[in-house]
Amino acid sequence: MMTDLFAQINTRIRFNEVDSMGIVWHGSYIKYFEDAREEFGRKFELGYLKIFSEGFYAPLVNIDFSFKSPLKYGDIARIEIKYNDNEAAKIEFSYKIYNSETDILIATGASTQVFLDKDFKLMLYPPDFFIQWKNKYLNESK
Amino acid sequence: MMTDLFAQINTRIRFNEVDSMGIVWHGSYIKYFEDAREEFGRKFELGYLKIFSEGFYAPLVNIDFSFKSPLKYGDIARIEIKYNDNEAAKIEFSYKIYNSETDILIATGASTQVFLDKDFKLMLYPPDFFIQWKNKYLNESK
Amino acid sequence: MMTDLFAQINTRIRFNEVDSMGIVWHGSYIKYFEDAREEFGRKFELGYLKIFSEGFYAPLVNIDFSFKSPLKYGDIARIEIKYNDNEAAKIEFSYKIYNSETDILIATGASTQVFLDKDFKLMLYPPDFFIQWKNKYLNESK
Amino acid sequence: MMTDLFAQINTRIRFNEVDSMGIVWHGSYIKYFEDAREEFGRKFELGYLKIFSEGFYAPLVNIDFSFKSPLKYGDIARIEIKYNDNEAAKIEFSYKIYNSETDILIATGASTQVFLDKDFKLMLYPPDFFIQWKNKYLNESK
Numbered sequence: 001m002m003t004d005l006f007a008q009i010n011t012r013i014r015f016n017e018v019d020s021m022g023i024v025w026h027g028s029y030i031k032y033f034e035d036a037r038e039e040f041g042r043k044f045e046l047g048y049l050k051i052f053s054e055g056f057y058a059p060l061v062n063i064d065f066s067f068k069s070p071l072k073y074g075d076i077a078r079i080e081i082k083y084n085d086n087e088a089a090k091i092e093f094s095y096k097i098y099n100s101e102t103d104i105l106i107a108t109g110a111s112t113q114v115f116l117d118k119d120f121k122l123m124l125y126p127p128d129f130f131i132q133w134k135n136k137y138l139n140e141s142k
Numbered sequence: 143m144m145t146d147l148f149a150q151i152n153t154r155i156r157f158n159e160v161d162s163m164g165i166v167w168h169g170s171y172i173k174y175f176e177d178a179r180e181e182f183g184r185k186f187e188l189g190y191l192k193i194f195s196e197g198f199y200a201p202l203v204n205i206d207f208s209f210k211s212p213l214k215y216g217d218i219a220r221i222e223i224k225y226n227d228n229e230a231a232k233i234e235f236s237y238k239i240y241n242s243e244t245d246i247l248i249a250t251g252a253s254t255q256v257f258l259d260k261d262f263k264l265m266l267y268p269p270d271f272f273i274q275w276k277n278k279y280l281n282e283s284k
Numbered sequence: 285m286m287t288d289l290f291a292q293i294n295t296r297i298r299f300n301e302v303d304s305m306g307i308v309w310h311g312s313y314i315k316y317f318e319d320a321r322e323e324f325g326r327k328f329e330l331g332y333l334k335i336f337s338e339g340f341y342a343p344l345v346n347i348d349f350s351f352k353s354p355l356k357y358g359d360i361a362r363i364e365i366k367y368n369d370n371e372a373a374k375i376e377f378s379y380k381i382y383n384s385e386t387d388i389l390i391a392t393g394a395s396t397q398v399f400l401d402k403d404f405k406l407m408l409y410p411p412d413f414f415i416q417w418k419n420k421y422l423n424e425s426k
Numbered sequence: 427m428m429t430d431l432f433a434q435i436n437t438r439i440r441f442n443e444v445d446s447m448g449i450v451w452h453g454s455y456i457k458y459f460e461d462a463r464e465e466f467g468r469k470f471e472l473g474y475l476k477i478f479s480e481g482f483y484a485p486l487v488n489i490d491f492s493f494k495s496p497l498k499y500g501d502i503a504r505i506e507i508k509y510n511d512n513e514a515a516k517i518e519f520s521y522k523i524y525n526s527e528t529d530i531l532i533a534t535g536a537s538t539q540v541f542l543d544k545d546f547k548l549m550l551y552p553p554d555f556f557i558q559w560k561n562k563y564l565n566e567s568k
Contacts, residue, residue, distance in 0.1 A: 012322075014315070014318065014319065014322070015318060015322065015332055015445065015446070015451075016315060016318060016445065016451050016453055018445065018446045019441065019442065019444070019446065020441070020444045020445065020446060020447075020448045020499060021199055021201075021446075022446045023201070025441075025442050026172070026201070026202040026205065027169065027172035027173060027176070027442055030168070030169035030172055031169060031298070031300060034169070034298065034299060034300060035298065038296075038298070038299065047358075048299055048357070049357070049358055057163055059163075059165070059168070059209065059212075060168040060209060061208060061209050062206070062207070062208045062209070063168065063205075063206065063207055064204070064205065064206030064207075065204070065205055065206075066203060066204045067201065067202065067203045067204070070201075070262075073332070073333070073446060074331075074333055120212075154464075156457070156460065156461065156464070157303065157304070157309075157460060157464065157474055158303065158309050158311055158457060158460060160303065160304045161299065161300065161302070161304070162299070162302045162303070162304060162305075162306045162357060163304075164304045167299075167300050169300055173440070173442060176440065176441060176442060177440065180438075180440070180441065189500075190441055190499070191499070191500055215304060215474070215475070216473075216475055305483055305485075307485070310456070310485070310486040310489065311453065311456035311457060311460070314452070314453035314456055315453060318453070341447055343447075343449070343452070343493065343496075344452040344493065345492060345493050346490070346491070346492045346493070347452065347489075347490065347491055348488070348489065348490030348491075349488070349489055349490075350487060350488045351485065351486065351487045351488070354485075354546075404496075
């Protein structure tokens with residue numbers, strides 16, 4: 001049985017992340033997703049710096065997100081991130097953001113990253129280091 | 143025959159919008175979409191301030207975008223926005239971003255907004271002012 | 285003997301806070317100062333929400349900061365904030381940012397806030413709630 | 427008689443630059459200053475890319491700014507930038523921001539940049555290209 005690769009992080013809503021209606025500006029969620037992705041990277045050795053050190057860059061090529069309920073200044077968001085395995089040379093994550101005090105679902109989302117080499121050339125097959133990463137973490141989690 | 147409601151705006155890529163790889167950070171595109179939405183709002187009288195003055199707030203509830211090609215610091219982006227009419231109490235736009243000098247497609251996207259009244263209650267039917275807006279602009283463009 | 289009113293907070297440098305030279309973009313420091321100010325507000329009951337609830341708004345009217353040494357993506361910054369008491373209807377803070385691992389001084393700064401009432405009128409004398417705040421916290425810290 | 431080296435740029439206040447009080451968040455001014463600096467750089471050949479191409483990086487080491495009056499969403503700011511010559515290996519600018527419709531003074535500020543070479547070593551004397559730049563532009567403007 002396979003367990004999901006999963007991480008989560010709490011972040012307190014900053015004054016500068018809120019719009020003139022007093023609720024979180026939608027663009028701020030992009031940062032919360034990135035915070036979660038970085039937390040995942042630290043936990044499972046797949047951060048930007050690790051990927052750079054392997055000779056690759058993993059830019060976002062697709063993001064989507066849906067908003068269910070607003071967050072306000074001073075709220076604490078819990079951002080959950082889950083790795084979705086696939087055969088392609090891609091890193092796919094899905095996200096859920098909750099109000100950490102009420103457990104109300106705030107937003108959901110997904111992101112896809114591809115691999116570029118140091119000449120910014122798209123990798124059509126998963127790089128070796130990523131295959132090894134899968135062997136380590138997906139086996140561990142079975 | 144109906145013509146699309148369409149607007150576009152050019153924006154020069156700022157130093158602070160570029161990441162450590164020297165290309166535009168994906169979160170910056172959210173701002174370019176908003177720039178285009180505001181330009182559309184000025185051109186067709188559907189800006190945030192207009193919507194506020196009618197007693198409503200129109201938050202984003204869904205965004206997605208895909209990246210095709212990078213932008214660099216100093217490039218000029220042309221952001222195109224198109225209104226997609228529908229029966230629901232929603233405002234839907236699609237977006238295309240081009241490198242204004244090369245005409246290379248940089249990114250595509252879509253957004254959906256709903257209407258909340260002043261008590262933050264979701265409108266299930268299009269507000270009157272929005273129906274009048276459609277009558278004015280969608281008829282004009284037929 | 286008076287002890288300083290002092291707070292501190294650690295923040296991990298985000299990918300989106302770094303510029304194309306790989307170091308923290310200077311504008312990001314404004315956010316770190318705000319993070320520290322909010323931590324101070326939580327610790328000593330002087331946050332934006334507290335000030336709002338008393339009927340006032342306390343916008344920044346002056347900020348300055350100096351950079352001594354760069355921070356990089358992945359570094360952890362320790363932001364220290366100190367309250368500087370004065371007779372005027374102003375809130376004055378000074379800031380020091382350190383690399384939390386090396387203790388190298390990264391930046392220093394200062395900020396001044398004034399009080400506006402709900403009609404955005406400048407308060408020439410300290411509001412009552414602020415005098416009471418001083419009585420509580422500056423006496424406590426003597 | 428020497429004329430000032432001077433540039434200006436207009437920018438429309440974006441929804442995401444405004445805080446929950448409906449006025450421009452103080453951190454947004456950092457971006458307006460950068461917009462003005464880049465406009466100056468385009469006009470007088472002293473932009474980041476020019477400086478990079480000469481083998482240098484010119485990070486900000488000091489910024490200060492004072493706020494006189496608020497800007498709101500939808501306002502258009504006029505940002506003026508003036509070069510202040512000095513003997514040191516530094517680039518110094520001063521800034522004034524006006525509401526472009528009312529000509530009310532919104533903010534003032536100043537910034538100082540130093541030169542680092544490609545190994546991030548501080549230049550104690552002005553680089554040759556900068557001396558040539560001064561010869562060209564400060565003579566022209568006498």
